[in-house]
Amino acid sequence: MNPGYELPLDEAAYSFGFLDEYAKREVRRTILKAICIPGYQTPYASREMPMGRGFGTGGLQVTLSLVGPGDTVKVIDQGADDSVNAVNLRKFIELTCPKVDTTEHTRDASLIQSRHRVPEMPLTEAQVLVLQVPYPDPLVVVEPSEARRKVMHGEGDYSRLLTKLYEDIVQFDEITISHRYPTRINGHYVIDPSPIPRYDVPRLHHCPALILLGAGREKKIYAVPPYTRAEPLVFDDVPFRTEDFRDAQGQRRACARCGTRDSFLDELIDDDGNKLWQCSDSDYCNSQLASGQDSTREVAQ
């Protein structure tokens, strides 16, 4: 090969959003079918991305197929905008999507790609939430064959999954699923809502925003359309419980940083070995802190 050869510029450059137009069109067709069949894991040809599978390639392909000039993208990882996964994905979007803005503020974002959390701030109709999914099929714990799982999903047959939940109650007096809680969408398909905590599951129910879930490794896209029923799988006599943030006195714990008592908290251990709790959603924590400072300033004045 000629050592002085250089690729012509238009061949060396990537198209907008990294994916080629045929890939985007396929993802787009899949998204529409996923919305039409709420909760159904719609198969698609997941493309190779310049990052390992498991780092959010499914969510990223959905985001890149949606995004266009004028959009404002927010990327979060476990609620935080500044963790490695979120920063890398955001930088990749900035690199491949010129004229697309990025933000850390939930309120300003038109597209939110998230790993493991639904933002604390209520979503609006003008927003789309894209969740990264590692394992899309909730039935995989009870049935190894995908062909059989597809029939079970089609028939809405979740008896074996319910048996598993029942066995948990018999053995441990509690359903032992902390995250990825199986959730029934519009009364038919049960989805794995990605590893969001139980706290976030009721927030999928009748959400005004469209929620898209992308699993890159498993090559599936599914959706929770806006204003759609999303009900965690439970028994009539054992109600669904979310995380308990009360202390020994029964008081709801507050965030150690901003003091709010209405957010999902992460448990941290400081240098002296003491436990403390802090908001998992960094943007929510910052905005609470900012509004708290505003009100103290007003009081001081």
Add this chain to the structure above:
Amino acid sequence: MNESIAMHANPKTSPSIWQAARQQKAFRQLMQAFAYPGRTLPLAEVGEDTTLLLLATLVDGGCRLADPQQQLNQDDLQRLGVTRSASDAADYLLCQGTRPLEAEPRLGTLENPEQGATIVLQVASLAQGSSLTLSGPGIRDRHHLQVSGVDPDWWIRREAWNAHFPLGVDMILVSEEAVIALPRTTTLRYTKGAR
């Protein structure tokens, strides 16, 4: 895509519909339409053909299109690059609302309901005509809309096609400038006998 072909495009429609950036904008409108069934969303801008923009956004060599009423000309079909097929095997069907479909569209299978067809139905107007009341996912309570230029036979057959969820067909109603989506989950009530 196909910018060299687009240079000699159909004079009736602007060549911009073949460009990636335009299709991205169109898709976002279309996705809004599917997320919120019944909402009328503007699609085409001045000089653009809505149906062709919609097809250029969605179809390519990876899917099959049926055009039983021969509404697309040869040039546009070539630009779309889509595989043509019979109505009962197509992923996408292009039909006129005034003429009932003579074949049965694909409804998908229990294992693969996404193989149910998407019907692109051309209607006269999405602002006036007989009233429909919609409910289902994506609709907060109920949604009312008016459509003209659709044979009532379409609604009767849609009900039959979508009777066994998850099997069914999804529809996109297309007027001269806007679209409304009717996913298979949308329940539709209409005044019988109205056109």
